[in-house]
Amino acid sequence: MAKSIAQDSLAARLRSNELYAARPLTGSSMESRFSERVVRGLLFICAALSILTTVGIVLILFVETIGFFERVSLWEFLTVTEWTPLFNNAKYGVLPLVAGTMWVAVIAIAVAIPIGLSAAIYLSMYAPRGVRNVIKPALEILAGIPTVVLGYFALTFISPEFVQRVFSDTRLFSALAAGITVGILIIPLISSLSEDALQAVPSGLRDGAYALGATKLEVSTRVMVPAAFSGIAASIILALSRAIGETMIVVLVAGGTPNWSADPRESMQAMTAYIVQISSGDVPRGGVEYQTLFAVGLTLFLITLALNVASYFIVKRFREVYE
Amino acid sequence: MTATPTARRATDTETVRSLNGSETIMSVEDLKVYYGNFLAVTDTSMNVPEKRITSLIGPSGCGKSTVLKTFNRMNDLVAVARVEGRVNYYDKNIYDPDVDPVAVRARIGMVFQRPNPFPKSIYDNVAWGAKINGYKGNMDELVERSLIQAALWDEVKDKLKESGLSLSGGQQQRLCIARTIATQPDVILMDEPCSALDPISTLRIEDLMRELVEDYPIIIVTHNMQQAARVSDITAFMTLTEGRSGTLAEMGPTDEIFTSPRDPRTEDYITGKVG
Amino acid sequence: MAVQASPLKGSGNLQRRKAVGTIARGAFFLATMFGLVILAILLIDIISDGYTWVDRDFFTALPSRFPERAGIKVALMGTLWVMGLTALITFPVGVGASIYLQEFAPRNRITAIIETNIANLAGVPSIVYGLLGLGVFVEIMRMGRSVIAGSLTLSLLVLPIVIIASQEALKAVPDSIRQGGLALGATRLQVVRSHVLPSAMPGILTGTILALSRAIGETAPLIVVGAVAFLTFTPEGLDSQFSVMPIMIYNWTARPQEDFHSLAAGGIIVLLAVLLAMNMTAILLRNHFQNKQIQ
Numbered sequence: 001m002a003k004s005i006a007q008d009s010l011a012a013r014l015r016s017n018e019l020y021a022a023r024p025l026t027g028s029s030m031e032s033r034f035s036e037r038v039v040r041g042l043l044f045i046c047a048a049l050s051i052l053t054t055v056g057i058v059l060i061l062f063v064e065t066i067g068f069f070e071r072v073s074l075w076e077f078l079t080v081t082e083w084t085p086l087f088n089n090a091k092y093g094v095l096p097l098v099a100g101t102m103w104v105a106v107i108a109i110a111v112a113i114p115i116g117l118s119a120a121i122y123l124s125m126y127a128p129r130g131v132r133n134v135i136k137p138a139l140e141i142l143a144g145i146p147t148v149v150l151g152y153f154a155l156t157f158i159s160p161e162f163v164q165r166v167f168s169d170t171r172l173f174s175a176l177a178a179g180i181t182v183g184i185l186i187i188p189l190i191s192s193l194s195e196d197a198l199q200a201v202p203s204g205l206r207d208g209a210y211a212l213g214a215t216k217l218e219v220s221t222r223v224m225v226p227a228a229f230s231g232i233a234a235s236i237i238l239a240l241s242r243a244i245g246e247t248m249i250v251v252l253v254a255g256g257t258p259n260w261s262a263d264p265r266e267s268m269q270a271m272t273a274y275i276v277q278i279s280s281g282d283v284p285r286g287g288v289e290y291q292t293l294f295a296v297g298l299t300l301f302l303i304t305l306a307l308n309v310a311s312y313f314i315v316k317r318f319r320e321v322y323e
Numbered sequence: 324m325t326a327t328p329t330a331r332r333a334t335d336t337e338t339v340r341s342l343n344g345s346e347t348i349m350s351v352e353d354l355k356v357y358y359g360n361f362l363a364v365t366d367t368s369m370n371v372p373e374k375r376i377t378s379l380i381g382p383s384g385c386g387k388s389t390v391l392k393t394f395n396r397m398n399d400l401v402a403v404a405r406v407e408g409r410v411n412y413y414d415k416n417i418y419d420p421d422v423d424p425v426a427v428r429a430r431i432g433m434v435f436q437r438p439n440p441f442p443k444s445i446y447d448n449v450a451w452g453a454k455i456n457g458y459k460g461n462m463d464e465l466v467e468r469s470l471i472q473a474a475l476w477d478e479v480k481d482k483l484k485e486s487g488l489s490l491s492g493g494q495q496q497r498l499c500i501a502r503t504i505a506t507q508p509d510v511i512l513m514d515e516p517c518s519a520l521d522p523i524s525t526l527r528i529e530d531l532m533r534e535l536v537e538d539y540p541i542i543i544v545t546h547n548m549q550q551a552a553r554v555s556d557i558t559a560f561m562t563l564t565e566g567r568s569g570t571l572a573e574m575g576p577t578d579e580i581f582t583s584p585r586d587p588r589t590e591d592y593i594t595g596k597v598g
Numbered sequence: 599m600a601v602q603a604s605p606l607k608g609s610g611n612l613q614r615r616k617a618v619g620t621i622a623r624g625a626f627f628l629a630t631m632f633g634l635v636i637l638a639i640l641l642i643d644i645i646s647d648g649y650t651w652v653d654r655d656f657f658t659a660l661p662s663r664f665p666e667r668a669g670i671k672v673a674l675m676g677t678l679w680v681m682g683l684t685a686l687i688t689f690p691v692g693v694g695a696s697i698y699l700q701e702f703a704p705r706n707r708i709t710a711i712i713e714t715n716i717a718n719l720a721g722v723p724s725i726v727y728g729l730l731g732l733g734v735f736v737e738i739m740r741m742g743r744s745v746i747a748g749s750l751t752l753s754l755l756v757l758p759i760v761i762i763a764s765q766e767a768l769k770a771v772p773d774s775i776r777q778g779g780l781a782l783g784a785t786r787l788q789v790v791r792s793h794v795l796p797s798a799m800p801g802i803l804t805g806t807i808l809a810l811s812r813a814i815g816e817t818a819p820l821i822v823v824g825a826v827a828f829l830t831f832t833p834e835g836l837d838s839q840f841s842v843m844p845i846m847i848y849n850w851t852a853r854p855q856e857d858f859h860s861l862a863a864g865g866i867i868v869l870l871a872v873l874l875a876m877n878m879t880a881i882l883l884r885n886h887f888q889n890k891q892i893q
Contacts, residue, residue, distance in 0.1 A: 036785055036786075039787055040698070040702055040787070042694065043694045043695070043697050043702060044702075045694075046690075046691045046692075046694030046695035047695040047698040047699050047703070047712050047761075049691060049695065049757070050712060050715050050719055050757065050758065051711070051712060051715055053719060053730070053754050053757070054715050054718070054719060056730055056734055057722065057726060057727075057729075057730050060729065060730055060734055061726075061729065063733075064733060114629070115629045115632050115633070116629075118625060118626045118629030118630070119626070119632075119633065121626050122623075122626035122627055122629065122630045123630060126623055126626060126627070128402070129402065135630060135634065138634055138637070139633050139634065141637065142633050142634075142637045144811065144812070144815075144873070144877075145637075145640070145815075145870075146814075146815025146816070146844055146869065147817070148815065148817045148847050148851070149644070149815070149847070149866050149869070149870070150640075151848070152644070152847065152851045152859075152862055152863070152866060153640045153644070155851060155859075156643070156647070156851075156859055156863075157639070157643050184633070184636055187632070187633050188633060191630075191633070202439065204435055204437055204439030205439050206400075207397060207433075207435060207439065208433075208435060208439040208440075208441070208499065208502075209441070210400060210428055211395060211397065211428055211432060211433035211435075211512075212428065212429070212432065212451070212452030212455070212456075212502065213425055213427075213428040213429025213452065213455070213456055213506060214425070214428075214452070214455050215425050215455075215612075215615050215616060216619055216623075217615075217619035218615070218619075222451070222455070223441055226441075226443070227441070227442050238721065241721060244723070245722075245726070246723075247723070247724065247725045247817070247818035248817050248818055248844075251848070251852075252848070252851055272723065272725050272818065275725055275728070275729070275818075275822060276725070276818055276821050276822070279728070279732065279821060279822040280821055285737045293729060293732070293822075294729060294733070297726055300723060300725070300726065301722065301723070301726050304723055305718075305722075308721045423616070425615075425616070426612055429612075455615070456611070457611035457612075
């Protein structure tokens with residue numbers, strides 16, 4: 001009896017709304033709206049910080065590079081094939097550094113495309129689920145090894161024990177050894193992203209090809225790979241961009257002297273390696289050496305940016321819209 | 324189709340072989356299909372005749388698509404699937420160890436629930452299966468003939484180089500039929516081929532099936548009873564056992580199954596009491 | 599029609615295709631194993647080169663010109679300082695940014711620009727961040743070659759990764775949770791704070807730890823902002839000079855003497871052990887919360 005009275009009175013009080021703060025339909029109290037807006041503003045600033053980072057990168061690279069071009073002509077920078085900023089008779093032709101970078105990147109991608117793509121096909125089409133669930137994370141461990149560690153491995157093992165034995169007349173420090181090591185580094189990038197692209201192909205295409213009497217190899221290479229083309233191409237371009245920006249491996253094993261040469265068995269200096277070499281010493285701001293860092297850095301940034309944009313458009317342009 | 328096949332129960336092995344000169348091209352004996360530990364299809368035997376359209380109908384989950392996929396070993400692609408019993412192509416069990424599933428699929432073509440043209444040109448979609456199967460004749464001729472047979476030629480003859488994905492859903496499905504015909508199969512399996520299509524496209528595919536059956540026996544799975552009644556000569560009704568496994572309830576000439584079913588479960592389903 | 603008992607074993611054509619298929623399968627398998635074999639060789643090579651150097655003195659000794667006296671104390675302390683600060687900076691900022699983008703941002707052009715921009719930043723070479731740090735933090739803001747300049751640089755480097763990972767974690771929270779909260783009259787912020795964020799936290803933590811494990815191995819940007827290898831004191835504050843493990847390893851590897859190479863291998867063993875510990879933590883954390891959610 002008593003209980004039911006208590007309930008009744010609670011019901012009445014609930015109905016009368018006296019247990020709640022005033023709740024007008026046109027918005028809550030001012031203070032909670034204010035604090036909500038402050039928090040929201042702070043969160044926005046966190047997100048907008050990324051824009052600030054980009055602006056910072058672009059500004060600092062351009063400002064110092066403009067200073068550089070007040071001393072050195074753009075023409076010299078882009079056409080002369082000697083890079084000797086530390087000499088008395090300094091030459092500022094960036095081509096040897098670009099060539100060093102490109103040799104390493106091209107060799108790396110030549111190593112990584114066949115191996116990475118084959119692994120992607122194996123993982124998505126052939127490997128039993130259990131095997132795939134072990135191998136894929138294991139390959140990603142390889143991608144997570146710090147590049148300075150791979151640089152050590154390149155210098156103490158890959159170059160002397162493999163590259164120098166297989167390719168005669170190769171120096172201990174060579175674009176070839178650096179390229180092969182960077183290739184190993186980017187294999188997981190290609191295999192992992194390409195495997196994702198292959199998995200994303202609608203299973204109806206796979207079944208359709210099997211139903212026509214195609215073998216697994218034919219289904220893989222002639223239906224699945226072409227169907228996943230945009231994703232695979234994007235993974236390759238991203239890997240190339242990664243190879244171009246890679247630093248510690250090329251610092252340790254590609255060599256430390258700019259070399260305008262067509263022989264990757266020689267030692268060459270890449271753009272990233274030059275930046276590390278110069279900034280390891282004391283470079284006062286305002287000097288031409290300091291500015292060369294940013295001129296080379298801007299060149300590197302523009303090349304990788306172009307590749308990232310290219311991969312974006314390839315994905316957009318070639319992505320098949322499946323019904 | 325003027326000939327009316329005689330009524331027989333499907334489990335009777337003599338059944339369809341005597342259907343007005345139609346010989347059995349494929350048959351199933353004591354089929355059991357497991358997915359892992361789950362028995363998806365059990366105790367199913369049936370004969371599929373030449374020059375006829377055979378439809379598999381039944382409530383969802385009754386295993387009709389599973390049975391269809393045993394006819395060309397597409398079940399092999401499902402890692403956990405296991406098949407017991409015999410599935411005969413003429414008198415060869417296609418699950419025998421010396422049989423190559425790739426060779427089976429080259430003979431027994433399949434059209435899927437959702438149109439799945441390859442992201443290639445219309446021409447290459449049709450030519451590809453023939454090419455990998457070692458077709459040595461004139462490819463242009465084969466592509467044209469297959470597209471004509473699939474009733475698609477007039478709509479695409481001026482744009483053979485365009486992507487197969489540029490076509491409408493109904494056209495895509497006819498392209499998939501053309502692609503199957505181009506490999507010269509002995510049987511065509513169709514797994515709910517119209518379920519993703521609009522009514523007009525559906526009618527076109529049904530007309531097409533009636534034309535194709537002159538050359539190719541067709542086995543079709545459909546959830547649409549009207550469709551089974553409209554297009555098929557033979558109907559197999561599948562149902563669920565108490566253990567939720569699919570099984571064949573009865574099989575016979577379509578008009579008899581729909582007008583005077585012998586199994587009460589068929590009657591319940593057809594009259595809409597269940598399913 | 600005559601019954602043609604055509605064999606289903608396949609013609610010569612098919613047998614040839616199958617043979618090619620078998621060879622290709624073998625090749626694909628070898629390619630897959632290639633990376634793993636290299637990984638195994640790398641680990642064996644490094645451990646056999648360096649394990650004798652990893653003892654108590656290795657952790658307490660300062661850098662030295664003589665390999666037998668050299669140790670990683672300064673570098674290890676530097677790494678702890680830099681990573682601690684980087685975590686303190688990236689976690690709140692990264693999570694804040696992801697909450698804004700995932701829960702509050704209007705679907706307009708500014709949001710689209712921010713998101714594209716974050717994706718692009720993830721593709722900028724790390725050494726370019728080093729130049730940003732050198733130009734802005736070290737020189738313009740006059741922080742010098744200090745712990746804080748290095749930490750800020752690394753923070754900017756890993757922020758895109760933290761944001762993307764946190765956004766994924768927030769995306770995975772079912773919308774029904776948000777709608778349930780909103781239907782009770784809660785504000786968006788209340789819903790995020792008391793329901794969405796707790797559900798997403800394991801994913802966010804995992805993503806952050808993995809991002810930091812990338813930062814701990816970064817060498818190039820810290821060389822550019824002025825971390826040095828040869829220091830005889832550990833950091834005492836934000837403006838101290840510093841060294842970190844990867845730079846120590848780089849410096850030892852770059853020397854010609856064989857003994858320093860072994861020393862580098864010893865340093866690598868320690869660095870990899872730390873990395874392994876971080877990854878294990880991330881995995882355990884994820885599993886722990888996953889199990890909890892199921893119960």
